[in-house]
């Protein structure tokens with residue numbers, strides 16, 4: 562081996578090992594961690610890191626199929642926090658502490674080189690739901706629903722009748738529409 566290669570290996574190996582160890586500790590930590598930060602009134606600070614969570618599905622309610630104005634326009638990119646995903650994989654249940662973020666993205670175009678369809682345009686905001694038996698003991702299933710207006714640094718808890726009633730009636734698993742999330746169904750024990 563040339564001197565140069567040896568020197569190169571010598572400097573890269575510790576780096577590689579270090580990053581592998583780093584990844585291992587991170588994986589363990591993220592399994593146990595709880596996500597979401599809350600105000601004193603148990604309102605959810607607008608989550609910033611949800612795009613690194615587990616992506617569980619993407620329903621689309623295009624405006625042009627909903628009289629021009631879908632209730633939640635248009636793509637719904639849905640993320641579950643990693644700690645609660647790990648718990649779901651083990652138990653098939655949403656733990657107290659589960660945070661689910663639904664990110665809305667507009668339809669940008671209906672034609673692409675791949676064909677006709679609905680293709681994502683611009684970010685349009687988020688909605689969220691949080692299950693917590695300590696924070697929301699009186700809410701059905703201990704789930705609180707949040708709307709975000711973009712100005713405020715945290716979400717506002719929505720009336721049960723506005724969100725929870727429909728979820729309770731129609732969602733397959735504990736107010737979550739797992740019937741639309743193959744990622745969760747595949748991971749359910």
Ligand code: HEC
Pocket residue numbers: 620621622637639661662663688689690706707708719723724725727728732736737738739741
């Ligand atoms: C009329 C029924 C209905 C109402 C009212 C409703 N939702 Fe939903 N919600 C759905 C359906 C159906 C889905 C899954 C499919 C989709 O995204 O369109 C969903 C998905 C979600 C998700 C992703 C997790 C999941 O359960 O699938 C969140 C978060 C969410 N809604 C929040 C809210 C909030 C916050 C409100 C109130 C402001 C609300 N929803 C009101 C029907 C409803």
